[in-house]
Amino acid sequence: MNSSYEQVISNPESIKEAIKARAFSLGFSLCGITDNSPLESYARYEQWLEKGYHGEMAYLATERHRHMRADPRHLVPWVNSILVLATPYPLTDESTETNTGWIAGYVGQRDYHLTLPERGNELMRSLQTEFNLTFDWQIFCDSSPVLERELAVRAGLGWIGKNSCLINPQYGSALLLCEIFLSLPLPADAPFTKDYCGTCHRCSDQCPTRCILPERSVDARRCISNLTIENKNEIPAALMEPIGQHLFGCDRCQIVCPWNRKNRGSLNKTSQRSLAEMQKELLLSAAEFKQRYHEHPLSRAKRRGWVRNLCTVLGNLCDPSSLPSLQEVFLDDPEPLCRLAAARAIIQIDPTDGKQFLLEHVAHLSTEERKQITSL
Structure with missing residues (x-):
């Protein structure tokens, strides 16, 4: 055991506080830590796969992917702690009803799959410098076999809503997530245990394709986000009309969610395409x-x-x-x-x-x- 590792063991709380302070200074709005134990919610994920709700994303059902999602240590054997980070984004403005194509609000100038890991790496390097530490880390951002919403709940960031999104009481559900697997053994935050959806069912009522399932998941075969982004084939004829004006992704179940009321004042009015722009593209x-x-x-x-x-x-x-x-x-x-x-x-x-x-x-x-x- 090297001296830097012993230093972490002796002052884990100060390391944890420093991580969160630096994360907030880098633009992350939420930061929580969980341990490396298996996911209790994994059984529900298996049931989702068994029912075929993953659609054409066959890779999700492979033995390799299932194995790695079940336990963080199957993906990264040396992981001791998992840092879960989130940053909010503006939902798209769907108020324009005529001759407009809508794009999901998270679509900015540069792909968040690139920008969030860059910030995460900066966070880790600053931690190494500040505390003179040597440790390993690996960053994931919606592109690896990680059940990130479940990890976020366990790290205390929020609950999984009826629309299947992570919902935070302060920031709502329009959140981009990033996870950092650490070799450092840090104290875990308390998991989020409350459910504030109550009897509300606006998300399922307003879903254009009725893809939201009772068990807080979605049928990807009908979800507009999947159909317009992940789907590599033709769109089923029966779902073409319900897709409406959605060009890339869909924010509908989040726009109608009461927990996103604060978000409505900062709708992304640039995530649209005019009729002329669509014809040109x-x-x-x-x-x-x-x-x-x-x-x-x-x-x-x-x-x-x-x-x-x-x-x-x-x-x-x-x-x-x-x-x-x-x-x-x-x-x-x-x-x-x-x-x-x-x-x-x-x-x-x-x-x-x-x-x-x-x-x-x-x-x-x-x-x-x-x-x-x-x-x-």
């Missing part, structure tokens, strides 16, 4: 998309997913001025997924002439695509 090349959305959350959907989403929303808006751009996608886009999405939107906007246009321009399509188009 339909025609971005792969290189243009990569350049525009480098290190941006929208890159998660890839160009093909973004164009698919644009087509879906433009079809729902039913504005005839979108037809030329949609027709160009159908005729020239290199991705079958984009061509099919454009075809669907064309028919939504102009059922008769739109279908005729499609049937007259199928020569460039594969046999399978022709079958899809003729069946629309």
